Amino acid sequence: MAKIGVFVGSVFGGAEDVAEEVAAKLNESGHLTQVYLDPELSDFVAYQQDMVLVISSTTGQGEIPDNLLPLFMALSDQFPLMPAMHYGVVALGDSSYGEDRYCGGGRQFDELLQQLQAKPLAPRLDVDACVNFDALEVVIPWLGGLLKKVA
Structure with missing residues (x-):
């Protein structure tokens, strides 16, 4: 059984719906799962020895949704290295907005987590x-x- 935090970036609820279904599947598999819709840095850092999933839509010019942006900025500013953390990222987007914007929210989070050594x-x-x-x-x-891979 793994402890898994699901961190959600959503504007119109699509990413939130995906996250709720993912959390249900994880719980059915015996994992301890919590969904965070307005996460703080302390929520995220609590999983540094465990696993996180980031499920994020993309806004505007390929940006991170407003509810997830404060966490992203706090991680960027404080830069806590987390080499024991495992993660996965689901990036939701629309390719008609162009390659540089497509799935930008999730892409940025994935890049940051790699820099933090997760x-x-x-x-x-x-x-x-x-x-x-x-x-x-x-x-x-x-x-x-x-x-x-978790099992």
Whole structure:
């Protein structure tokens, strides 16, 4: 059983819906899971010996949603190295906005976690709303592969 924090960046609720379903699947698999919609640095750092999932939509010019941005900025500013942390990132986006903006919120978080020396359990999953109307169609199989590495 793993302790897993699910940190969500959402504007209109799509990423939140994905996170709730992911948390339910994790709990069904016997993991201790908590979803954070307005996370603080202390919430995130509490998982430095465990695992986090970041599920983020992308706003505007490829930016991190407002509810997740304070955590991103705090991590960037304080830069706590977390070499024992394992993580996964689900980036939700729309490729019609252009390659430099596509999945930018999740992409930025993935890059920051790598700089903080956290260990990815799976490559970042970029979900294109132009291709996958229901993000769970690709997120659930990705999660299955990730869970095999957690066990």
